Amino acid sequence: MDTYGASEDPGVTFCIGHHETNRTLAVTPKMVSRVHETNYDMLSVPITTAHFHSRVLGLLSSYLSNLQSPSYDRIGTMATSQNTGPLVIPPLTKLDSSLTPNEATSQLVGVTSRWIDLCSPDPLIADLSRQVLMLEVAYAAFCGIGYLLIHSPKLHHGAIHSEGVVYYARAIQDALNLGPYIQFHIWLRMVDSPELEVDTMGDLAPLAREEYLQPVEGALPKVDPFGTWDAWDLIRKTCKYHTRLFVALSMPKQLPALSVQSRWHSEPLHMLTIDASSFLKNQKGYPVLSKAHQALIAKLMRLRTPPWILLCDSISLIRFRVPQSASGSGFPKKHHDPTPHLSYIRNLQQRQPARTPIERFGTGYQDYLQAPLQPLTVNLESITYEVFEKDPIKYEWYERAITKALRDWADQKKPTSHPDGKVILAVVGAGRGPLVTRALKASAEAGVEIDLWAVEKNQNAFVLLQRHNETIWGGKVTLVQSDMRSWKGPRVRRHASQSGAQDQVGGSLGIEDSLLYTPKKSHNDPGRASDFSDPTSSGATHTYVDIVVSELLGSFADNELSPECLDGINDLINPVHGISIPASYSAHFTPISAPKLHCDVTNQTISNPAAPETPYVVMLHAIDFLSTLDSPDNAETPNQNTANRSSGTTGATAATEFPTPFVQTACDAVNPLQFAQCAPDPPFLPHSEPGVCHGLAGYFETVLYGDVELSTNPVTMDAKSATMISWFPIYFPLKTPLNVPDNGEVVVTMYRQTDDRKVWYEWMVEVFALERTSTSATRLTTPAMSGGRSVSPSGESLKSKEHGLKQQGGGARQAGYRRVRVGMSDLHSSIKEGCLM
Numbered sequence: 001m002d003t004y005g006a007s008e009d010p011g012v013t014f015c016i017g018h019h020e021t022n023r024t025l026a027v028t029p030k031m032v033s034r035v036h037e038t039n040y041d042m043l044s045v046p047i048t049t050a051h052f053h054s055r056v057l058g059l060l061s062s063y064l065s066n067l068q069s070p071s072y073d074r075i076g077t078m079a080t081s082q083n084t085g086p087l088v089i090p091p092l093t094k095l096d097s098s099l100t101p102n103e104a105t106s107q108l109v110g111v112t113s114r115w116i117d118l119c120s121p122d123p124l125i126a127d128l129s130r131q132v133l134m135l136e137v138a139y140a141a142f143c144g145i146g147y148l149l150i151h152s153p154k155l156h157h158g159a160i161h162s163e164g165v166v167y168y169a170r171a172i173q174d175a176l177n178l179g180p181y182i183q184f185h186i187w188l189r190m191v192d193s194p195e196l197e198v199d200t201m202g203d204l205a206p207l208a209r210e211e212y213l214q215p216v217e218g219a220l221p222k223v224d225p226f227g228t229w230d231a232w233d234l235i236r237k238t239c240k241y242h243t244r245l246f247v248a249l250s251m252p253k254q255l256p257a258l259s260v261q262s263r264w265h266s267e268p269l270h271m272l273t274i275d276a277s278s279f280l281k282n283q284k285g286y287p288v289l290s291k292a293h294q295a296l297i298a299k300l301m302r303l304r305t306p307p308w309i310l311l312c313d314s315i316s317l318i319r320f321r322v323p324q325s326a327s328g329s330g331f332p333k334k335h336h337d338p339t340p341h342l343s344y345i346r347n348l349q350q351r352q353p354a355r356t357p358i359e360r361f362g363t364g365y366q367d368y369l370q371a372p373l374q375p376l377t378v379n380l381e382s383i384t385y386e387v388f389e390k391d392p393i394k395y396e397w398y399e400r401a402i403t404k405a406l407r408d409w410a411d412q413k414k415p416t417s418h419p420d421g422k423v424i425l426a427v428v429g430a431g432r433g434p435l436v437t438r439a440l441k442a443s444a445e446a447g448v449e450i451d452l453w454a455v456e457k458n459q460n461a462f463v464l465l466q467r468h469n470e471t472i473w474g475g476k477v478t479l480v481q482s483d484m485r486s487w488k489g490p491r492v493r494r495h496a497s498q499s500g501a502q503d504q505v506g507g508s509l510g511i512e513d514s515l516l517y518t519p520k521k522s523h524n525d526p527g528r529a530s531d532f533s534d535p536t537s538s539g540a541t542h543t544y545v546d547i548v549v550s551e552l553l554g555s556f557a558d559n560e561l562s563p564e565c566l567d568g569i570n571d572l573i574n575p576v577h578g579i580s581i582p583a584s585y586s587a588h589f590t591p592i593s594a595p596k597l598h599c600d601v602t603n604q605t606i607s608n609p610a611a612p613e614t615p616y617v618v619m620l621h622a623i624d625f626l627s628t629l630d631s632p633d634n635a636e637t638p639n640q641n642t643a644n645r646s647s648g649t650t651g652a653t654a655a656t657e658f659p660t661p662f663v664q665t666a667c668d669a670v671n672p673l674q675f676a677q678c679a680p681d682p683p684f685l686p687h688s689e690p691g692v693c694h695g696l697a698g699y700f701e702t703v704l705y706g707d708v709e710l711s712t713n714p715v716t717m718d719a720k721s722a723t724m725i726s727w728f729p730i731y732f733p734l735k736t737p738l739n740v741p742d743n744g745e746v747v748v749t750m751y752r753q754t755d756d757r758k759v760w761y762e763w764m765v766e767v768f769a770l771e772r773t774s775t776s777a778t779r780l781t782t783p784a785m786s787g788g789r790s791v792s793p794s795g796e797s798l799k800s801k802e803h804g805l806k807q808q809g810g811g812a813r814q815a816g817y818r819r820v821r822v823g824m825s826d827l828h829s830s831i832k833e834g835c836l837m
């Protein structure tokens, strides 16, 4: 069980700005206030003017005309000196920028020049572009601009592709230092479409000298769905995942595949730009967005930090000055809506689907790293229990499970451990008692009498249990304040069947009972409960528990020591008919891209060196699953199997569910009373996209009883326990992110370790690329397993594989290929943050 607080639903608010590509009017405070009246929240502003642009072009032109062809001496050394003289842009003058620091500056997004080319293969153009950017950033910083929009890197220069991105990245790194209070937004397209990279008049790119270019031979390269993401990945890596570096994403008219959308959803996306040309017209001629666009916006607006929306070229600022003028956009004039695109987006804001219970509950906790609990050494506070108790599913499901178990007990006429024939039921780890209440209800519902015991080690919660027993449960529960591992089991009077009286039913066994603990004997020893000798002079004797109910699970099933605790009462359970609720549980994991979490872990490392080797409890949100079961090529293809992922499945959101993750079983269906049994599922061959693995997302599933199950696994949660809020997933970080190529394989090795004082995990990730070894390479259709499980002396050890072959369906390995290891993480160990026993 994890701990976090609920909060009220704040609703979804859109922050909308206006951007004009060729804004020529100076942006004044008066204009900003007029824009506000029109219902925009902010405005973009170019840092420099057309005058500055002309000045730079003039400088370049005269530099190039004076340039001599390089000459070389006999041994090939460049001999001219003039060529090496750098071209330096003199500082800005008053005509170079219309930006002035004033009271409206905080509502402006500065835009750097789009005519530069930081990636140019011609060093002269690249350097000139870098100087332009630096001058603009420095001036924006001086004026107090807080947000900058920087045009995307140019990826295609004739036949040269993506080679200059590193220069761009280097320039951004310098810019981050130059503007220490500025948030930088790299303005990217969702996919790399070469034909959209069109040079316009005055751009520096076409001025690159021929000797640095390679003309395109044949057709233009094809659209690369992850091309712009790849460039972004290089930039943010160069800038070391800088906390002031964000993505501004432009939404095209035709959205790309859901796998691409899902990737951007996981990145630090702080601006979404929508061009007027991305809108459709409805029957009345008004601008509207497609269902797929609406669904993507709905998803993005549920991010922890919803992106601002920048409407581009939807209306000229001239219109702000004379709003009554006729529309120039071709939309109907009779309603005189001067800002139809804005009205549409505002209307979309109103129509956002209500937040799901999980979303409401998790507000503020999305992608927030929480240190794991120390359930044995730290006593929970009442408020924490109160939060647990808000779960709409968990207690209901426990009640169902107990009812079914009691009915089955009665139907099967199983003998009970009580001389009176009552089923002896113990809630171990009772907390404030919600499962005790549910057990009493289940008994009434099933019509099966129980002798109810509640064991709790938290002496503070125990006070409340005593009070509840008096006021709510009518003294029907026997309370034991003890660590369950020291509990000697329930007691009944030897002659209870004659007298009808049971020892201390409704009474409380105080702290002194825990002092009765005798150290556990060897495994062959029948143990404490089987010792039916009279332990006191009261005439009572120990007996077995028929049904033990516990809720000791953590986000990764056994990470809060449920097995160790339950192992401590194993010999108290009716050896023939005893039932444990839960009956079994399993742990599951999948590799994820999680840039925000990586950034947060890295920042925490400064004060806590153990941070990158700590498994965290996190409500995962801005993440991308690297291994998926399917990858719909069509953005409109619905896939509703992905639960617990982002925004629920209501309304428009359902139209674009992201691809379903492949979630590997780490530890399969462990019987909590025999927890050493642990085996991974056979591996599976899911589809994988290129990406970066920042860590592993971990989940659990549990069978409470029969068909009553709980799950946090995104693949099964909807079917088993939708809307359950008690557990967030666990995140096992990687110190250094690993690049996973398209067609790659990720192999995860994980150990659960113990030294009898604490329990911790060890994990390691390897990445393989597949190399073709024969021309007749074919795919096998039988699951292949390399890795497999090995059992360490100190606990269970798991080695499971994630395959990422480009293939639909599962269970295949490619023949005619060999695996080449292309990356490998450290062996991480959470020993320093281990869970104390």
Ligand SMILES: C[S@@+](CC[C@H](N)C(=O)[O-])C[C@H]1O[C@@H](n2cnc3c(N)ncnc32)[C@H](O)[C@@H]1O
Residues within 6 Å of the ligand: 001, 375, 376, 379, 380, 385, 388, 389, 428, 429, 430, 431, 432, 433, 434, 435, 455, 456, 457, 458, 461, 482, 483, 484, 485, 551, 552, 553, 565
């Ligand atoms: C996750 S809480 C669940 C509380 C309650 N059953 C519920 O569902 O709301 C687990 C409870 O088990 C108790 N607990 C954990 N380990 C225990 C142990 N070894 N012996 C007794 N109580 C234990 C904790 O103090 C805590 O109250």
